[in-house]
Amino acid sequence: MMWQQTIIHIPPKARGFHLITSEVVSQLPQISYYDTGVLELFIQHTSASLTINENADPTVRADFERHFSHLVPEDMPYYTHTYEGSDDMPAHLKASLLGHSLTIPIGSGKLMLGTWQGIYLGEHRNHGGQRSIVATLNGNINQE
Amino acid sequence: MMWQQTIIHIPPKARGFHLITSEVVSQLPQISYYDTGVLELFIQHTSASLTINENADPTVRADFERHFSHLVPEDMPYYTHTYEGSDDMPAHLKASLLGHSLTIPIGSGKLMLGTWQGIYLGEHRNHGGQRSIVATLNGNINQE
Amino acid sequence: MMWQQTIIHIPPKARGFHLITSEVVSQLPQISYYDTGVLELFIQHTSASLTINENADPTVRADFERHFSHLVPEDMPYYTHTYEGSDDMPAHLKASLLGHSLTIPIGSGKLMLGTWQGIYLGEHRNHGGQRSIVATLNGNINQE
Numbered sequence: 001m002m003w004q005q006t007i008i009h010i011p012p013k014a015r016g017f018h019l020i021t022s023e024v025v026s027q028l029p030q031i032s033y034y035d036t037g038v039l040e041l042f043i044q045h046t047s048a049s050l051t052i053n054e055n056a057d058p059t060v061r062a063d064f065e066r067h068f069s070h071l072v073p074e075d076m077p078y079y080t081h082t083y084e085g086s087d088d089m090p091a092h093l094k095a096s097l098l099g100h101s102l103t104i105p106i107g108s109g110k111l112m113l114g115t116w117q118g119i120y121l122g123e124h125r126n127h128g129g130q131r132s133i134v135a136t137l138n139g140n141i142n143q144e
Numbered sequence: 145m146m147w148q149q150t151i152i153h154i155p156p157k158a159r160g161f162h163l164i165t166s167e168v169v170s171q172l173p174q175i176s177y178y179d180t181g182v183l184e185l186f187i188q189h190t191s192a193s194l195t196i197n198e199n200a201d202p203t204v205r206a207d208f209e210r211h212f213s214h215l216v217p218e219d220m221p222y223y224t225h226t227y228e229g230s231d232d233m234p235a236h237l238k239a240s241l242l243g244h245s246l247t248i249p250i251g252s253g254k255l256m257l258g259t260w261q262g263i264y265l266g267e268h269r270n271h272g273g274q275r276s277i278v279a280t281l282n283g284n285i286n287q288e
Numbered sequence: 289m290m291w292q293q294t295i296i297h298i299p300p301k302a303r304g305f306h307l308i309t310s311e312v313v314s315q316l317p318q319i320s321y322y323d324t325g326v327l328e329l330f331i332q333h334t335s336a337s338l339t340i341n342e343n344a345d346p347t348v349r350a351d352f353e354r355h356f357s358h359l360v361p362e363d364m365p366y367y368t369h370t371y372e373g374s375d376d377m378p379a380h381l382k383a384s385l386l387g388h389s390l391t392i393p394i395g396s397g398k399l400m401l402g403t404w405q406g407i408y409l410g411e412h413r414n415h416g417g418q419r420s421i422v423a424t425l426n427g428n429i430n431q432e
Contacts, residue, residue: 001289003324003428005324005395037280038184038280040391042391042393044402045402045404045405046340046342046404046405051240051243052190053239057225060225062224062225063222063223063225063233064236064237066222067222067223067237071215072359076358078351078355079351079354080351081345081347092341092342092351092352093351093352093355095340095341096340096341096352096386096408097241097386098240099243099387100340100390100405101392102244103245103247103391104186104245105280107149107278112186112188112278114187117189117190120240134393136325138326138426139147140147180293182328182426195384196334196384196388197334197383198334203368204377206368206369207367207369208380210366211360211364214364241385242384242385247328247391248330249293249328249330249422249424256332256422257332258331258332258333258420259332260333260334261334264384282426283291284291
């Protein structure tokens with residue numbers, strides 16, 4: 001049984017949805033030690049999110065940005081938290097609609113993502129800066 | 145302390161929301177071994193989802209299908225990922241709005257769901273096929 | 289390695305979003321024992337939710353209530369689950385949009401929330417009553 005924890009720093013990204021699977025996995029070589037377990041990723045911000053979706057066609061990510069900006073528009077007349085810019089309150093709402101953490105099973109030293117699944121970072125601010133993700137691993141270590 | 149992991153195969157279901165609590169629990173008799181722990185369910189697809197909601201009245205599930213299809217309509221003019229059919233891009237978006245995994249506490253050998261809570265599978269494609277859910281159990285084994 | 293589990297009872301709150309970080313943490317003094325681990329919070333209801341968002345300005349919570357009530361209006365003509373009141377079906381939908389559980393990493397005896405992150409309870413009923421949250425702790429105990 002072993003716990004490991006590390007903070008992954010993601011350099012600033014443009015507003016939108018970004019496939020970060022390899023950026024995350026390359027910083028967690030210790031996944032290969034685990035026979036059975038889970039990886040928990042937790043983003044320490046309130047205007048960016050983590051979700052899982054299609055890892056192949058980039059138009060899916062572009063459609064995500066368009067649809068979430070349609071679902072949570074800027075400058076709604078009922079917003080009162082407006083002093084941090086038009087993109088701020090929608091960013092908070094999108095972050096909670098999508099979520100702040102992912103728990104991904106590990107089996108035989110690998111993340112058990114489906115064939116078409118990848119990890120998305122949702123950057124919901126126009127200029128979001130660096131983002132920090134706490135990665136916590138827990139599981140049985142393989143006995144090879 | 146014990147980890148167990150298994151893949152549950154859910155036969156093809158119609159588009160909509162389905163109560164799968166007993167279908168899941170019946171395939172995990174080992175839940176009863178755990179004194180304190182968690183069950184993590186993770187669906188390995190990008191156009192189906194897992195969520196928790198009301199386990200009694202089927203009209204709740206029907207209203208879920210209607211409301212999510214209202215919130216994420218087909219054929220929005222800004223969709224560019226369109227070559228897999230009108231139901232495909234909305235299915236990806238619904239999957240991320242609802243989420244891909246559930247973490248349910250276990251106490252005294254049972255899932256600690258509330259009285260009215262059940263596990264829903266959201267099938268967001270018109271013809272989604274079989275769905276795979278990775279079930280990972282982790283906890284203290286009871287010493288009876 | 290240690291598991292602990294407790295049920296936190298949250299007294300009735302008004303419809304809307306409530307910052308409950310200190311209400312939760314004050315009932316979990318054992319967090320300080322954990323060197324590395326996770327806290328899982330699971331709300332045992334289908335018309336209330338847990339999410340993470342901005343812990344400072346209360347207008348963010350007010351805008352959450354307004355936006356989620358805009359996104360999931362009462363009395364939509366396609367709702368058929370209507371006999372529990374106009375606020376009931378929207379409450380179920382909001383609960384699944386936001387989610388029923390949070391998994392928060394623990395490091396060096398503290399929740400690893402970001403500077404601006406707090407725990408929100410979303411009360412989606414007009415008169416929701418007391419809410420129960422199962423808190424499950426798992427991790428390495430520090431050896432001081």
